[in-house]
Amino acid sequence: MRRTAAPLLAFALFVVPALSACGGAATETESPADLLAHAKHTLDETESLHFVLDSEGAPETGTELVGGEGDIARPASFEGTLKxxxxxxxxxxAVVSVDGTVYAQLPFASGFSVVDPAQFGFGDPGVLIDPDTGISQLLAAAENAELGEERRVDGEVVREVTADLPGELVEQILTSEDPARAVRARFSIAEESGELLRAELTGPFFTAEEDATYTLELSDFGADVEITAPTTG
Incomplete structure (x- = not known):
């Protein structure tokens, strides 16, 4: 037994380090800061994406953005439906945004009209993937970032990162009734691709007294998307 064990031990001591040197061992998980930076870079580089927005805790009165779905394409275009x-x-x-002009098909209207999106509780959705005005700013401004669980989003393995976001920045990109308060974020980032697949934001979106949650799901990074301004009249 001893004569057999000794060669096996020597073999293990030699082979395991060799495999590690050749890349056989699993790589260490990226830090929260690295994951956020990777996700920001990927988001800033993509030419287009599809998003689905949902909310919890919305009020029953007022004028608020509570959900939606659509495609965003560079440099500043959007087409979809906002709730x-x-x-x-x-x-x-039905909303279309092209180069800073936002069009909507209002209730009981047969066609599109140029609108001010602020009157409906949202900003220009066409700029959401602009590096200077879009959602990737949230990744760069995240504070107190911590690694969360590893899970799957639409079949893809992601690593969660939780963080605090400055309320003033969230107000500029989305909304906030108390910009002095930080917004809690949970980002789900695909470790291999760096794609931000889900962002859950919890904060004073509809009232200053109670928190609500927006959930943003992103997909189809870089898909072939063509958006043109609709005919008005």
């Missing part, structure tokens, strides 16, 4: 709370009911607005 807006108005006059006590939720409206599905």
């Amino acid at each position: 807006v709370l108005a006059m006590g009911s939720t409206l599905d607005l």
